Amino acid sequence: MWGICVHYSHTPYCYRMNILETHNIVKEYANHRALDDVSISIPKGSIFGLLGPNGAGKTSLIRIINQITGPDSGHVLFDGKPLSERHIERIGYLPEERGLYKKMKVGDQLLYLAQLKGLSEKQAMEKLKSWFIKFDIKTWWDKNVSDLSKGMQQKVQFVSTVLHEPDLIILDEPFSGFDPINANLIRDEILELRQKGSTVIFSTHRMETVEELCDYIALIHRSKKVLDGPKNQIKEQFKTNTYYVEYMGILNGLAEQYAVSATREVEPGFHRSDIQLPEGVNSNQLLRDLINQVEVRAFGENIPTMNDVFVRAVNEIPEA
């Protein structure tokens, strides 16, 4: 169902297919503008990366989506309708600053949080049981939260975020504080939730996570949205027409036509260089030129990583 949307959703005309849209959101605090005309669209069933340096305004936006605060101007649509109180039950939120009641039993706490999200005690109980089996944490039910390790608390909090099977799950730095094994466990859960039809918003600094999981991204910088769309398309935009080549021998005279950079020896006898094509020259031409000079062992296009995209996009914006 989201298949149609994949290709068009970055345009603002795909209303029914977006689980969430923000339109021209402005939010001002005492002496600074936290969000300046921010419009994003989050396609149903996607994993959406909300990126940006610290203090860019991500948390402000997330709080508006969670109805913790309201925008000064602009509006938010949830599933095509203006965001309202009845949507609260359809959203699950894991804030960056994790927190649980320290002196409350794990089981009681999860039951309480689930009921706040509109589940009945019975429903919550059933769902909790299956999560406790899934995560193999049955013995934790009667423990106080303060008796759990930090990683264990994170697990409990993750369960509380997704227990009510929300349509939209907002995860702020979901992997921080997890060891690699548990991080994988959580990642698999996130993918499974998406499989079941949930949409996930990721707010993170960890570009490898974005690389791996996100279909769409939006980049917020200095309170403004500077970039958004499908991840692959954005990477495409940030390509520099640069190719890498691994070879035996010495590149000679190539620098007259191409920009050769980052030449280094990767193992005895083999070098690797990045070569940028000038306009009007394609990769076949470069390959031909290379073959004449050296023995090519590997050749390919340098696709920018999300890390590159992030750094470049942020640095290209001039200081306000």
Place this chain on the structure above:
Amino acid sequence: MKNILLVLKREYMVRVKKKSFLIMTFLAPLLFVGFYATVIWVAVGSVESKTVQVLDQSGLFTGQFQNSKTINFQYLTMSLDSAKASLKATKSTALVYIPEDVMENPKTVKIYAPKNVSLELQSDIEKTIEKQIESIKLTEAGITRRVLEDSRINVDSQTISLSEEGEKSSSSGAATAIGGICAFLIYISVFVYGTQVMRGVTEEKTSRIVEVIISSVKPFQLMMGKIIGVALVGLTQFVLWILLTVALTSVAGAMLGDQLPKDPQQIEQQFNDLNKNMPASALKANSGPANPVSEVLSAVNSLNLPLIISCFLFYFLGGYLLYSALFGAVGAAVDNDADTQQFMLPITLPIIFSFVFAQFVLRDPDGSLAFWTSIIPFTSPIIMMVRIPFGVPGWQIALSMVLLVLGFMGTTWLAARIYRIGILMYGKKVSYKELAKWVFYRG
């Protein structure tokens, strides 16, 4: 509404299940009853009888020291030195030495004792000696003790309250006691439970769970749920205290049963005995034939108890709601308990002031200080409770109640404005100016 109930239920259950709640709830009545049981035990039963030797060289006091239940006087006729020796040998409590010239030099009376004698015993002995010297001097002046006692008239007035229901015997003593107790209870509970609300808010803030919670419920609902939940904890504690105290008292009463006198006559006797042991009230004890217990009961009955109890509940809740909202706002404005001090003063001052005013109002329950402080919402919960046992015109009660309701609606509104911003503010020392700004923030 459903969310407020959920929050309320959690706040209530968490507190009621706490060990400190259980301990306080069960220990306080035990201590209370235990204290009274001990007092009664000591007063009624187990006082050791003492022997006091009297060496009266003046010969004026023969037969003047009357043996009581606890003190047995022995008259000696020997020299002071051998009396001192016999004091040690007989293990008596004390030796009273009255020299021959006691009429001229009353300060020469001496009490010898191996251990310090109690103040009570000392003043008893002094009283007896003074009285005898007084009698002798009076006789010399031609006045008998009888004439003197006839001249002393003890006035114990009865106050009659004139109301629409007609004349009714009332007691300003009982009114003072009831008013004072009610005011004190409200004073303590506003502090204790208000602080609990504040702690609860800072706990949610420092543990950072608040962001999760307010993504599900409105800050106002969270605040109200907490305030009402804590109020119910307070009411539960009151009710349990009353029930347990009553239960324990009857148990203790049954256990002390054989020690306690059965019929009123005996009770009166007991009270007089008790009073006799207390020199200050010795004279008063002979005053009236009325049974003091039934006197107290009838005095309490003369008060409008249903009105007092319903007003107590109203002013307890009203006062608590008015202040706990403010306590909650303070909890939201700071990062941890240690920082609360700077904002506490404006909240605690009116409470402490009303408690101080209460002492004056007790003396003059219808003065203008009493009137105004019982109308103004910040002081009315305590002051009005002081006044009510004395009788307050209906319109004043109504006005004070309406203003109190408006008052707590006002503070709740104000607190909610500060609360919604404060709970998400971290790492910032907040000033009053800042708080004022928060009140007017939108969204």
